[in-house]
Amino acid sequence: MRFFQAMISLGLIFGSVNVAGAVEPGAPEHLLTPEILTAELLEERVAGLKNVDGDTQNAAIRAFYENRNFQPIWITENKLGQSAQKVIEEIARADDFGLEADAFDLPNTDARAIGLKTLIADELKLTRAVLTYAIHARGGRIDPRSLSAYLDRGAYPEAPEKVLAGVSSGDAPDAYLRSLHPQHEEFKRLRAKYLALRDAGKVAQELRIPAGPVLRLGGKRHPHVALLRERLKVPAPVVEIETVAAQTDTPSDANAEKSDPAVLAARQAKRQKIALQTFDKALDAAVRAFQKKNSLKVDGIVGSGTRKALNGDGVDIRKRLLVNMERWRWMPPDLGDTYVWANVPDYRFYYVKNGKIIHTERVVVGKYQNQTATFSDEMEEIVFNPRWNVPQSIKDRELRSASALIRQGLRVKKGGRYIDPASVDWSTANMARYHIYQPSGPRNALGKLKFLFPNKHAIYMHDTPSKSLFNRTARAYSHGCVRVRDPQRFAEVILAQDQGISRSQIRSRISGGKRNSVFLKKKLPVHITYFTARADGDDPSEIRVLRDIYRHDNRISLALAGKPPAYIAQNSLSGPRPARRKQKVAKKKKTPFWAQQLFGLN
Numbered sequence: 001m002r003f004f005q006a007m008i009s010l011g012l013i014f015g016s017v018n019v020a021g022a023v024e025p026g027a028p029e030h031l032l033t034p035e036i037l038t039a040e041l042l043e044e045r046v047a048g049l050k051n052v053d054g055d056t057q058n059a060a061i062r063a064f065y066e067n068r069n070f071q072p073i074w075i076t077e078n079k080l081g082q083s084a085q086k087v088i089e090e091i092a093r094a095d096d097f098g099l100e101a102d103a104f105d106l107p108n109t110d111a112r113a114i115g116l117k118t119l120i121a122d123e124l125k126l127t128r129a130v131l132t133y134a135i136h137a138r139g140g141r142i143d144p145r146s147l148s149a150y151l152d153r154g155a156y157p158e159a160p161e162k163v164l165a166g167v168s169s170g171d172a173p174d175a176y177l178r179s180l181h182p183q184h185e186e187f188k189r190l191r192a193k194y195l196a197l198r199d200a201g202k203v204a205q206e207l208r209i210p211a212g213p214v215l216r217l218g219g220k221r222h223p224h225v226a227l228l229r230e231r232l233k234v235p236a237p238v239v240e241i242e243t244v245a246a247q248t249d250t251p252s253d254a255n256a257e258k259s260d261p262a263v264l265a266a267r268q269a270k271r272q273k274i275a276l277q278t279f280d281k282a283l284d285a286a287v288r289a290f291q292k293k294n295s296l297k298v299d300g301i302v303g304s305g306t307r308k309a310l311n312g313d314g315v316d317i318r319k320r321l322l323v324n325m326e327r328w329r330w331m332p333p334d335l336g337d338t339y340v341w342a343n344v345p346d347y348r349f350y351y352v353k354n355g356k357i358i359h360t361e362r363v364v365v366g367k368y369q370n371q372t373a374t375f376s377d378e379m380e381e382i383v384f385n386p387r388w389n390v391p392q393s394i395k396d397r398e399l400r401s402a403s404a405l406i407r408q409g410l411r412v413k414k415g416g417r418y419i420d421p422a423s424v425d426w427s428t429a430n431m432a433r434y435h436i437y438q439p440s441g442p443r444n445a446l447g448k449l450k451f452l453f454p455n456k457h458a459i460y461m462h463d464t465p466s467k468s469l470f471n472r473t474a475r476a477y478s479h480g481c482v483r484v485r486d487p488q489r490f491a492e493v494i495l496a497q498d499q500g501i502s503r504s505q506i507r508s509r510i511s512g513g514k515r516n517s518v519f520l521k522k523k524l525p526v527h528i529t530y531f532t533a534r535a536d537g538d539d540p541s542e543i544r545v546l547r548d549i550y551r552h553d554n555r556i557s558l559a560l561a562g563k564p565p566a567y568i569a570q571n572s573l574s575g576p577r578p579a580r581r582k583q584k585v586a587k588k589k590k591t592p593f594w595a596q597q598l599f600g601l602n
Contacts, residue, residue: 034078039070041120046070057131060160061124072123073168079119080107083173084126090174091133096195097181098325099136104129127164130177134163137180139329142559149570151530151552152375152457153330184335187328189535193543194321207231208311215302217284221277228302229276231310232286236276239268293537294544295347297473305473309545317533320545323556324533332376336525338497340379342461342482344372344530345546347475349461349482351493359493364464364475364483369573371550372480374530377453378523382491384509384516386450388438391458393571394479395431402426408445410438440515448510449487451494453526461526463487476549482528498522 046065049058065071074084088109094101106129107122114122135141139155158166158180167173181187209231212224229236284300291298294309302310335341335352342349344365351359366372370393390399390410399405405412405421412419413435424434438444447463461482469477470485484490488506495501498520509516532553534544548554555565 035071038072038075038078038116038120041116042072042123043070045120045124057128057160060131060164061127064127064161064164068168072120073164074123074126075119078116080109080122080126083167083171085109086172086174087126087130087167087177090177091129094133094136097137097178097191098194098322099133099141103136103141104132130167130173131160131163133177134158134160134180137177137329139326141326142556142564144330144556144559146567147555147559147564148371148552148568149572150371150373150550150568152373153327155330156333182325182328182331183333184328184331186531186535187325189540190321190325190328190533190543193535193541194318194325196541197318197321209302209307211304211307215279217279217281217300219279221274221279223277225279225283226276228279228287228310229283232283232290234283234286236272236278237280237282239271239275294546295473309547317543317545319557320533320553321543322560323553324531326556326560327529327531331527331529332525335527339525339527340461341527341529343534344374344528345532345549346534349484351490353497359490361490362470362475362485363461364469364478366478366480367476368550370479370571371573372478372482372528373457373459374528375455375457375459376525376527377455379451379453379494379526380520380523381452382494382518382520383450383452384518385440385448385513386444386446386462386515387440388445390436390438391479392432395434395436399431399436400426405436408438409441409443410436412436440513447487449484449491451484451487451490453524459528461487461490474547474549494520494524498524 042065046062049062051058074080074087076082076084080088084107088106091104091106092101094104105125107125135155135157138157140157143155144151144153163180166176170176207227207230209224209227213220213222215222215225215228226236228234287302287306288298288300290296290310291300291306296306296309338351338353340349340351342363342365347363347365348360349363350357399408399410402421402424405426410421412421412424414433419434443465445464447465449463451461453460457480459481461484464483467485469475469483488510491506492503495506495518499518501518509518530550530552532546532548534546535542537544558565
């Protein structure tokens with residue numbers, strides 16, 4: 001740097017003076033090409049980037065440009081080149097991916113003559129915009145864990161140096177930016193639906209079915225039936241064209257009127273309208289299929305609940321799509337070749353192998369006051385005839401009397417020794433000092449099987465002796481764990497895949513009555529999710545909208561809009577009126593969320 005400054009000075013001062021022994025004039029000017037001047041100025045600007053607490057972008061930018069000898073990425077022939085134009089145009093289309101284009105500070109591309117200093121500033125501005133775009137594409141806009149203790153997911157950021165290498169190493173930097181978004185098929189389908197609704201404007205609102213009478217097979221015809229047909233894509237049966245044969249050789253005026261084409265057309269239209277507004281067997285079958293797919297009571301009756309589901313649970317479907325697209329950014333890029341996926345609003349889990357669902361079953365999830373947390377982990381162990389170790393939250397809230405302990409068949413230990421529950425005043429006892437558990441047996445709350453994927457939330461999947469709840473449409477009744485309707489079949493599917501254990505061997509382990517375990521040879525990924533919009537059907541354009549049972553959607557939507565709601569702490573929702581309970585406010589973190597994820601600072 002100082003060498004070139006000195007050469008510039010020499011050229012300016014001595015360029016026209018003939019000094020004995022001096023270097024020939026003009027040599028410095030020959031050395032100072034536009035490329036060298038650009039690199040010199042870029043080096044100076046990059047060196048001036050200051051380290052900001054918790055911000056790793058400046059350090060990454062300095063290292064990147066230093067490794068390429070301060071050659072710019074975006075400047076070509078004293079202007080922003082074609083690669084820069086592609087990237088600027090791609091980032092400007094961020095809204096197409098559910099992001100916000102206004103969040104990125106981009107260079108002004110209007111045709112104008114600009115100086116080298118401004119051009120260098122545009123170079124760094126675009127580089128920083130690329131890094132920010134990469135953070136947002138990978139889920140770093142907001143930290144869901146700052147909203148609720150039950151949202152234990154986060155971003156999957158690409159390393160800044162890898163992002164900069166990706167946009168600078170080929171001719172399609174815009175394609176590289178697109179590749180940063182989730183590549184899961186459901187994300188792509190949700191995005192396609194979002195774009196279709198956005199581009200259609202208010203057209204989608206015309207398909208909403210307003211409040212009205214119950215619609216069912218055999219019921220009275222109603223205009224809402226026509227809307228229902230349109231919503232479910234069930235056309236009305238075509239009424240045959242009416243013809244009137246001549247009654248006599250000489251048609252009377254009455255017969256002539258009946259055979260008039262205009263009269264026949266009017267009667268035809270009336271009959272077709274009646275067919276359109278009549279609830280027939282084809283529509284009944286379509287309603288039942290919709291109800292089954294959306295975890296509703298399958299009865300073919302369109303009441304308030306089915307109407308609400310048909311209308312997208314009464315919310316702006318575009319906002320819901322955006323929230324669920326953001327949720328996909330918090331999912332692992334690779335879910336695994338074989339994995340278990342339990343989606344809370346679905347009240348169902350899926351066992352997936354090579355992209356195909358090979359087993360699915362109903363589940364019971366946590367109630368609002370004891371929500372099932374969302375996270376990903378790995379199943380390691382299946383326990384037969386488990387004992388139930390009562391968690392601290394249940395001990396504190398529900399076991400404050402000896403009669404409650406005895407009624408549930410619970411045993412109590414303190415300091416490794418059994419004690420009589422009647423010997424303790426449980427109303428004032430420090431419950432943390434007592435180990436309370438329910439032994440294996442027919443009354444055990446975990447039933448005959450438990451599926452363990454150790455996690456900080458103490459959540460697992462398990463059997464239950466109370467099977468009646470699985471017959472209900474809404475199944476949020478547990479204390480947070482996931483109850484499985486047919487756990488034996490679940491164990492058969494997993495263990496046959498993992499180590500070839502047969503059905504008869506599993507039955508033998510269960511019937512023996514003794515507590516024992518099988519450790520999986522290959523850990524099985526488990527994803528507990530909270531998607532309220534699903535695109536998992538055969539029709540790519542069809543979206544299932546599920547009930548937001550924990551009210552997460554609005555909280556995420558507010559956070560994306562820059563208005564994060566108060567934090568919900570673990571076990572803070574108990575009480576008769578949880579919605580009005582004052583919540584603990586999240587503390588501000590100095591380190592950005594995406595940086596925590598990338599560098600393990602969480």
